[in-house]
Amino acid sequence: MFIINQVTIEDVLELQRLGKQTFIETFSAYNSKEDMEQYLAASFNLEILKKEIENSNSTFYFAEDGQKKVGYLKINLGPAQSDIKDSDSLEIERIYVLKTYFGKKVGQLLYEKALTIAKELKLTYLWLGVWEKNERALQFYKKNGFVEFDQHQFVLGEDVQNDILMKLTL
Ligand SMILES: CC(C)(COP(=O)(O)OP(=O)(O)OC[C@H]1O[C@@H](n2cnc3c(N)ncnc32)[C@H](O)[C@@H]1OP(=O)(O)O)[C@@H](O)C(=O)NCCC(=O)NCCS
Numbered sequence: 001m002f003i004i005n006q007v008t009i010e011d012v013l014e015l016q017r018l019g020k021q022t023f024i025e026t027f028s029a030y031n032s033k034e035d036m037e038q039y040l041a042a043s044f045n046l047e048i049l050k051k052e053i054e055n056s057n058s059t060f061y062f063a064e065d066g067q068k069k070v071g072y073l074k075i076n077l078g079p080a081q082s083d084i085k086d087s088d089s090l091e092i093e094r095i096y097v098l099k100t101y102f103g104k105k106v107g108q109l110l111y112e113k114a115l116t117i118a119k120e121l122k123l124t125y126l127w128l129g130v131w132e133k134n135e136r137a138l139q140f141y142k143k144n145g146f147v148e149f150d151q152h153q154f155v156l157g158e159d160v161q162n163d164i165l166m167k168l169t170l
Contacts, residue, residue, distance in 0.1 A: 001065075002063050002064065002065055002070065002104075002105075002106055002109055003063070003064050004061050004062070004063055004064075004073075004109060004110065004113050005061065005062050005064060006059060006060070006061055007053060007059075007060035007061060007062055007072065008053070009050060009053050009054065011053075011062070012046060012049050012050055012053060013046075014062075014069055015049055015053070015060060015062075015072065016044050016046060016049055018062075018069050018071075018072055018096075018098075019043075019044045019049070019072070019094075019096070020040055020044050021098065022071070022072075022096035022097065022098060022099075023036075023039075023040065023043075023044070023096065024036065024040070025098070025099045026096065026099075026134075027131075027156070030133065031156055031157070031159060032157070032159070034157060034158070035156050035157025035158055035159050036156075036157065037157070038157035038158070039156050039157050052074070055080055057076060057077045057078045057079060057080035058074065058075070058076050058077075058080045058093075059074070059075050059117075060072055060073065060074050061073045061110065061113055063097070063106045063109055063110050065101070070097060070098050070101045070106055071095070071096060071097035071098060071101060071106045071107065071110055072094065072095075072096055072110070073092070073094065073095050073110040073111075073113060073114060074092075074093045074094040075090055075091065075092055075093065075114050075117065076090070076091040076093050077090055077091075077121075082129070083129065083152060083165070084127060086124075088123050088124040088125070089123060089124060089125050089126065089127055089167075090114060090117065090118040090121070090123050090125075090126045090127075091126075091127055091128060092111070092114050092126060092127075092128040093128070095107055095110050095111060095114075095137075097110075102136075107140060108144075111140075111144060114126060115168075118170060119170060123170065124169065124170060125167050125168060125169045125170060126146075126167065126168045126170070127149075127165060127166065127167040127168075128141065128146070128165070128166055128167075129152060129154065129163035129164065129165050129166075130163060130164050130166065131154065131161055131162070131163055131164075132151075132161075132162045132163065132164050138164065138166075141166050142166075144168065145168050146166035146167060146168045147166060147167065147168075148164050148165065148166050149165055149166065149167050150165040151163060151164055151165060152165060
């Protein structure tokens with residue numbers, strides 16, 4: 001039985017640890033060590049994470065199995081969104097689950113949290129960007145009704161990659 005809890009500033013170290021571990025598990029097989037290190041140092045820096053937690057337009061949630069944090073979600077509203085900054089949309093910036101917990105619907109639970117928030121706020125749509133080679137995630141979002149509407153570039157270290165932008169209209 002997994003539960004969802006909002007991440008607070010006291011959780012920043014745990015968020016950093018889980019963020020780095022899940023990012024490494026997901027992408028290290030596809031990218032150079034240098035690019036990974038550069039990205040991890042820039043994006044999972046404690047000061048940056050603290051600012052993101054404190055941003056009133058961004059929220060992080062942990063999925064927990066007892067005491068253990070097994071996945072997390074980051075959502076952005078309004079100006080905190082990384083690309084489209086519509087006031088009637090919600091961006092799912094990250095859903096990351098520990099590899100040993102894949103396939104147990106933890107990702108689904110985190111996604112449904114984002115969906116519930118978007119509905120409560122009476123928003124028009126949810127959107128997100130996924131790396132074009134991330135088959136598992138693409139399939140996961142398609143299964144939940146998301147459709148491709150655009151593409152944009154994502155820089156990992158020195159490597160410029162292509163993200164598929166997907167949306168779900170409510
Ligand atoms: C994508 C992710 C969030 C899904 O979480 P999860 O807890 O495994 O999800 P669920 O158990 O609810 O669903 C698994 C779904 O993944 C997809 N999937 C699983 N294995 C797959 C495979 N080998 N190939 C393609 N799709 C696959 C299917 O859609 C599957 O749904 P189904 O079981 O109904 O067929 C998780 O795999 C993850 O954290 N991946 C690494 C991080 C990432 O890529 N995040 C997305 C980018 S922001």
